[in-house]
Amino acid sequence: MKIELVRHTDRPESMIARAARISHQTTGEEKDYSSEEDKELIRKLRDWGHWSPFEFSGATFYVEGISRSCLAQLTRHRLVSFMVRSMRYVKQNQEEVVIPQSVKEAGLADEYREGITKSHDLYQKALDEGVPKEDARFLLPIGSKTSLYLKTNFREFRHIIELRGGKEAQWEIRDLAEGFLARLSEIAPTVFEDLTEAR
Numbered sequence: 001m002k003i004e005l006v007r008h009t010d011r012p013e014s015m016i017a018r019a020a021r022i023s024h025q026t027t028g029e030e031k032d033y034s035s036e037e038d039k040e041l042i043r044k045l046r047d048w049g050h051w052s053p054f055e056f057s058g059a060t061f062y063v064e065g066i067s068r069s070c071l072a073q074l075t076r077h078r079l080v081s082f083m084v085r086s087m088r089y090v091k092q093n094q095e096e097v098v099i100p101q102s103v104k105e106a107g108l109a110d111e112y113r114e115g116i117t118k119s120h121d122l123y124q125k126a127l128d129e130g131v132p133k134e135d136a137r138f139l140l141p142i143g144s145k146t147s148l149y150l151k152t153n154f155r156e157f158r159h160i161i162e163l164r165g166g167k168e169a170q171w172e173i174r175d176l177a178e179g180f181l182a183r184l185s186e187i188a189p190t191v192f193e194d195l196t197e198a199r
């Protein structure tokens with residue numbers, strides 16, 4: 001899978017700390033704080049469980065090559081905005097399928113590919129017969145790959161990483177959550193450092 005960080009809030013940690021400080025500030029008292037002061041405050045916010053300031057910074061990702069199965073899990077997160085490649089309008093290619101490692105280890109990769117080929121042949125036949133893509137897609141496996149943009153704030157990214165990066169989560173969405181964590185840690189290390197340390 002490909003996980004690309006497309007955009008994010010400018011100086012995200014500064015934005016979170018700035019939003020948080022208003023709770024103790026009188027109008028006109030705003031001043032510049034160092035990034036060390038911002039980091040110190042963010043750690044306190046985390047310790048206090050004061051999560052709303054973390055909603056003031058966010059990021060947009062482009063994700064390519066996850067299965068429709070993974071997509072179904074991801075889209076359960078209601079605070080995320082999604083834009084997904086449509087199977088109504090875009091024809092699916094045969095090679096666009098995720099093969100789980102466990103299937104390979106069970107020695108079933110060849111049979112799996114045969115099954116995929118069969119379903120894709122039927123998909124192609126349906127298209128050739130004039131069946132619209134939106135109906136022909138019913139013949140495709142849940143392992144079919146998709147691409148999407150997603151956007152949310154850091155509070156929700158933390159929630160997703162905690163839930164989906166855990167060992168109880170399925171491997172594909174766990175890989176995705178770990179990918180989010182790695183990239184977000186580069187732009188907002190203090191916001192995500194406890195999650196990284198917990199790994």
Ligand SMILES: Cc1cc2nc3c(=O)[nH]c(=O)nc-3n(C[C@H](O)[C@H](O)[C@H](O)COP(=O)(O)OP(=O)(O)OC[C@H]3O[C@@H](n4cnc5c(N)ncnc54)[C@H](O)[C@@H]3O)c2cc1C
Nearest residue numbers: 073075076077078079080156159160163164166168169170
């Ligand atoms: C290991 C694992 C196994 C799972 N197995 C299943 C399964 O078998 N079947 C299944 O259907 N789902 C399953 N899920 C999905 C799970 O039930 C949640 O739908 C999914 O993780 C989204 O979580 P969320 O609702 O906390 O997150 P989000 O939708 O991202 O919401 C974030 C937070 O906002 C708050 N919130 C959002 N909407 C509401 C609301 N309407 N009311 C109150 N508070 C709200 C909650 O605090 C919530 O935690 C599984 C998830 C995991 C991690």
